[in-house]
Amino acid sequence: MEALERSVTPKGIVVDIVNLMNLRTRVTSWEDEEEIHVDIWGDDLGILIGKGGATLQALQDLVAVIVRKNCGEDRRIVVDVERYRERKKQKLREYAERMAERAMTTGKAVRLEPMGARERKIVHDAVKDIPGIESKSEGEEPQRRVVISPA
Amino acid sequence: MESNDGNDRGLEMKELLEYLAKALVDNPDGVEVTSVEGERSVILQLRVDPSDVGKVIGKNGRIAQAMRTLIKASATREGRNAIVEIID
Numbered sequence: 001m002e003a004l005e006r007s008v009t010p011k012g013i014v015v016d017i018v019n020l021m022n023l024r025t026r027v028t029s030w031e032d033e034e035e036i037h038v039d040i041w042g043d044d045l046g047i048l049i050g051k052g053g054a055t056l057q058a059l060q061d062l063v064a065v066i067v068r069k070n071c072g073e074d075r076r077i078v079v080d081v082e083r084y085r086e087r088k089k090q091k092l093r094e095y096a097e098r099m100a101e102r103a104m105t106t107g108k109a110v111r112l113e114p115m116g117a118r119e120r121k122i123v124h125d126a127v128k129d130i131p132g133i134e135s136k137s138e139g140e141e142p143q144r145r146v147v148i149s150p151a
Numbered sequence: 152m153e154s155n156d157g158n159d160r161g162l163e164m165k166e167l168l169e170y171l172a173k174a175l176v177d178n179p180d181g182v183e184v185t186s187v188e189g190e191r192s193v194i195l196q197l198r199v200d201p202s203d204v205g206k207v208i209g210k211n212g213r214i215a216q217a218m219r220t221l222i223k224a225s226a227t228r229e230g231r232n233a234i235v236e237i238i239d
Contacts, residue, residue: 013174020167021225047224058220065214066174 109149
């Protein structure tokens, strides 16, 4: 399809998809050695995010597979809408810090709810420099969770 | 022309599915999407070359599910429901 030949960059593929969805957006992109990041900007893009980010995840999964197949590119592809992922990450960091504070004041370990590997890493990273606090993961996937405790 | 309008919107989802499928398979010429339009819903039937079926389904159906999610999102905005069927 000629549309695909025109757009064999991650950004181009995202632009094609949002255009086909008839959404008015602006798409920007940046990359480093590890990942290619495509950001979608615009009003009223909730439908592109979906419940709990499900639609955004679907979009990212598809773009990643298409890029790998058509662009000979194997860096990680991240697609974000209005910094949704970034904001979610920030919320998780703040939550981790609050839980570390709780562990500190109560002197007891705090067991967080089960999370995926990427989210657990965000939590570990958020508390790793807090003095007197340590974190580890316990349990088996998909029930694996972070435990934050006084050192 | 109300019916025309409806057809156009169905066409959009059809084009999106066609685009995704062609980008995923080895034989883009073997991709065919037909749509059955209803008042509140559209059924999209995707046919690909037999050797490409796995490509549009993916491990544990992950790719097919992702396409459904995206197409449904597109349809929801127009107050419609979309069903994607992969015919093999």
